[in-house]
Amino acid sequence: xxxxxxxxxxxxxxxxxxxxxxxxxxxxxxxxxxxxxxxxxxxxxxxxxxxxxxxxxxxxxxxxxxxxxxxxxxxxxxxxxxxxxxxxxxxxxxxxxxxxxxxxxxxxxxxxxxxxxxxxxxxxxxxxxxxxxxxxxxxxxxxxxxxxxxxxxxxxxxxxxxxxxxxxxxxxxxxxxxxxxxxxxxxxxxxxxxxxxxxxxxxxxxxxxxxxxxxxxxxxxxxxxxxxxxxxxxxxxxxxxxxxxxxxxxxxxxxxxxxxxxxxxxxxxxxxxxxxxxxxxxxxxxxxxxxxxxxxxxxxxxxxxxxxxxxxxxxxxxxxxxxxxxxxxxxxxxxxxxxxxxxxxxxxxxxxxxxxxxxxxxxxxxxxxxxxxxxxxxxxxxxxxxxxxxxxxxxxxxxxxxxxxxxxxxxxxxxxxxxxxxxxxxxxxxxxxxxxxxxxxxxxxxxxxxxxxxxxxxxxxxxxxxxxxxxxxxxxxxxxxxxxxxxxxxxxxxxxxxxxxxxxxxxxxxxxxxxxxxxxxxxxxxxxxxxxxxxxxxxxxxxxxxxxxxxxxxxxxxxxxxxxxxxxxxxxxxxxxxxxxxxxxxxxxxxxxxxxxxxxxxx
Ligand SMILES: Cc1cc2nc3c(=O)[nH]c(=O)nc-3n(C[C@H](O)[C@H](O)[C@H](O)COP(=O)(O)OP(=O)(O)OC[C@H]3O[C@@H](n4cnc5c(N)ncnc54)[C@H](O)[C@@H]3O)c2cc1C
Numbered sequence: 062x063x064x065x066x067x068x069x070x071x072x073x074x075x076x077x078x079x080x081x082x083x084x085x086x087x088x089x090x091x092x093x094x095x096x097x098x099x100x101x102x103x104x105x106x107x108x109x110x111x112x113x114x115x116x117x118x119x120x121x122x123x124x125x126x127x128x129x130x131x132x133x134x135x136x137x138x139x140x141x142x143x144x145x146x147x148x149x150x151x152x153x154x155x156x157x158x159x160x161x162x163x164x165x166x167x168x169x170x171x172x173x174x175x176x177x178x179x180x181x182x183x184x185x186x187x188x189x190x191x192x193x194x195x196x197x198x199x200x201x202x203x204x205x206x207x208x209x210x211x212x213x214x215x216x217x218x219x220x221x222x223x224x225x226x227x228x229x230x231x232x233x234x235x236x237x238x239x240x241x242x243x244x245x246x247x248x249x250x251x252x253x254x255x256x257x258x259x260x261x262x263x264x265x266x267x268x269x270x271x272x273x274x275x276x277x278x279x280x281x282x283x284x285x286x287x288x289x290x291x292x293x294x295x296x297x298x299x300x301x302x303x304x305x306x307x308x309x310x311x312x313x314x315x316x317x318x319x320x321x322x323x324x325x326x327x328x329x330x331x332x333x334x335x336x337x338x339x340x341x342x343x344x345x346x347x348x349x350x351x352x353x354x355x356x357x358x359x360x361x362x363x364x365x366x367x368x369x370x371x372x373x374x375x376x377x378x379x380x381x382x383x384x385x386x387x388x389x390x391x392x393x394x395x396x397x398x399x400x401x402x403x404x405x406x407x408x409x410x411x412x413x414x415x416x417x418x419x420x421x422x423x424x425x426x427x428x429x430x431x432x433x434x435x436x437x438x439x440x441x442x443x444x445x446x447x448x449x450x451x452x453x454x455x456x457x458x459x460x461x462x463x464x465x466x467x468x469x470x471x472x473x474x475x476x477x478x479x480x481x482x483x484x485x486x487x488x489x490x491x492x493x494x495x496x497x498x499x500x501x502x503x504x505x506x507x508x509x510x511x512x513x514x515x516x517x518x519x520x521x522x523x524x525x526x527x528x529x530x531x532x533x534x535x536x537x538x539x540x541x542x543x544x545x546x547x548x549x550x551x552x553x554x555x556x557x558x559x560x561x562x563x564x565x566x567x568x569x570x571x572x573x574x575x576x577x578x579x580x581x582x583x584x585x586x587x588x589x590x591x592x593x594x595x596x597x598x599x600x601x602x603x604x605x606x607x608x609x610x611x612x613x614x615x616x617x618x619x620x621x622x623x624x625x626x627x628x629x630x631x632x633x634x635x636x637x638x639x640x641x642x643x644x645x646x647x648x649x650x651x652x653x654x655x656x657x658x659x660x661x662x663x664x
Pocket of ligand 1: 085091110111128155156157163168169227237306307325342346355591625639641
């Protein structure tokens, strides 16, 4: 077929009239699933992506400049709505709008959560979704290379390679350069007798050395380099960029079954709508903020919301958009008495020029590191003496304090089970409550298992109007207590010999801020996002607020799945990309199996 030339479809006129699978969104999950499905030469796959290909700008490819694409044309530039619980502030929430999705914007922390976190997904009613069940897919995603000999010896990094993949498309390794005060951070970890583990093994707590998604040339390995590049030559793999899916088209058969029939899309709000037919399935991979929005404007959601948008209800599924949660962080900032800091790249032009030259000519030095080369993930009892008291407060608390007004009963029921699971984590030794990112004097305190939940709602019936994202940060005061204890820990940490050697001087919130109420005010006034929105199309039982089942099929509709960060019932204590890839790798096999294709793909 002339159109099956393996090239990017840049004009919608060049599309085939029908595809077996149409994937919405070419980010982490979408490219993974589309790549794996198109391994079968008989399957035709189309991905529709709102953004375009990037131009390999330095801020996209160079690890030391990671995050630089935030706020550019490659970002949706979305915001979490202002809320009283965080001092009336709105918070910007970057999301990739480019081929590669958020993996082009992200900070390249490539880690997994604890075994207990994934086992918790299964305990919530999702058979097979546990650490052991995900491990083959974590490995399938990855082509891991160990640290350089120098870094390995200097820092004593030990990897259990049985837990690592060596044939995947995603290239991962450690930075060949660690910023100098990383040594102080590691020393402080030892001073506090915090064990150092290997996060890949499921023991993602204590301290760990962190891998990044980058190739052997120390350039970003995004979903594009990994899953697009390796599939682009396949004639049955098409991608349409610069177009947004505007609606999922459905029809009903005489017996009342609702089935996906096609996808409608457009290049701009006022551009004409076009459509392609879907012969097998539509797969949503638009991310945790856009997949639920697309479901809602296609008539799948809470009838009350849909009515207010003038959208006809196709499937009454009130949970769509609920269970929105994200990792949030507060911060304690110290001034350090030392010269070479990560921000020297921004403040000292001579240093930056030398670093650039070193990167360009030798692929070494500061620009090879996206930072975050060593991280702490602390169980509550290891960072707070108040764990029993906070547990008692939680056990006596009312789960509904975490939820937005008008939460549907099924969602509240499902959340009650999550609440019990969150309470257990307060006493657990095998799951972290707090992440510590050491950013040279700034101690970033990331809450990993927040109690509070929010809600994502379409703002209108048009996909081109940004959705209303109420993330619910600090809605439940338990989250404030967990961060308050983090602030106190950060001060003890600053007094360890390891950090003390840098003569830290606290400037935020400042040494006078010691009373609970004052620390709480600092927490409420400072929290921000760690960029991990999830949970809005939760995998779970329908009666418990599930939007998709354990095969990631949307309840009530034939031929429709969600495979992105929105299906995670609860965030693991880790950054999210690695988990998104593993979920998508598993999803691809589930989809192949249900289509009658063989399961284990060639790699
Ligand atoms: C600034 C930032 C820093 C981060 N840092 C890290 C980190 O260091 N480590 C880590 O593990 N994780 C990090 N993350 C999170 C991680 O990148 C995401 O969890 C992951 O990419 C989510 O994958 P996804 O497939 O769900 O969505 P995405 O990767 O965001 O992909 C969704 C895609 O769908 C497209 N889309 C949306 N709506 C439509 C539509 N209607 N039609 C067509 N296309 C559409 C979008 O344009 C996008 O390309 C970070 C994220 C950000 C934004």
